Amino acid sequence: MSKKRVNRTYRITRYIIYRETLIDYKEHFWTFIGAFVGIGLIAFFQSFFLEKMENVFLIGSFGASSVLVYGAIQSPFAQPRNLIGGHVISALIGVTIYKAMPDIIWLTAPLAVALAIVAMQFTKTLHPPGGATALIAIIGTEKIKVLGYFYIFSPVLTGAVILLVVALIFNNLTKNRFYPSTLRRIRRPESK
Numbered sequence: 001m002s003k004k005r006v007n008r009t010y011r012i013t014r015y016i017i018y019r020e021t022l023i024d025y026k027e028h029f030w031t032f033i034g035a036f037v038g039i040g041l042i043a044f045f046q047s048f049f050l051e052k053m054e055n056v057f058l059i060g061s062f063g064a065s066s067v068l069v070y071g072a073i074q075s076p077f078a079q080p081r082n083l084i085g086g087h088v089i090s091a092l093i094g095v096t097i098y099k100a101m102p103d104i105i106w107l108t109a110p111l112a113v114a115l116a117i118v119a120m121q122f123t124k125t126l127h128p129p130g131g132a133t134a135l136i137a138i139i140g141t142e143k144i145k146v147l148g149y150f151y152i153f154s155p156v157l158t159g160a161v162i163l164l165v166v167a168l169i170f171n172n173l174t175k176n177r178f179y180p181s182t183l184r185r186i187r188r189p190e191s192k
Contacts, residue, residue: 030177034070034170038163039063042155045162056143057155061087061132062163068129069167073179077127080180082120083167084160086127090116091156094137095149102145108138 039062046057065087068078076082090112097112116134120126136144137151144151171179 026174027176030170030174031070034166035066037170038066038070038166041162041166042159045158056141056147057159059133059136059140059144059155059159061129061136062159064129064132065127065160065163068127069163069179070171073167073171073177074181076181078179080164080168082125082127083164084157085123085125086120086130087133087156087160088152089119089123089125090127090130090134091137091152092149093119094134095151097134098138098145099148105138109135112138 039058042058042062065083068075069083072078077086093116094112097108097115101108112134113131116130117126120130133156147154167179171177
């Protein structure tokens, strides 16, 4: 990669990070509300439908997804295709690897994460929390492992859809927030 391209990539990355962190207090409020409601709904459904000791709806990768879909909403990793596709593809890979080699954690854990990343790249659904979703299928509790391929639908798909619906509502309540990012072009066409 040329030095010019590296410098350009670095400048773009700095700008995106700067823009995503330069948010007024109202935007911080909506980030908080979105994340609170999104994770809260998943936890509510878990406590409503499952015994208190079974925490299979609320997986750790949803916390990382919340950072993206409520706090860094313009990031390519936060877009709906990436949120849903990244989690589902990673869950499918994680469960498949676990079923193929259930007792070789030193091989299954890195294999699931590495294959999940490549699959997300290949399908253009890269969502960093997806790596954790694949890993949870390997190292999760026995309750997670017993779910088998049902893990893909619940908690993964169900939770990702809840996060998406809440993001679509709360990220579009103010005039400065647009989610998904393609909505910005529809709501406010750029002037020439």
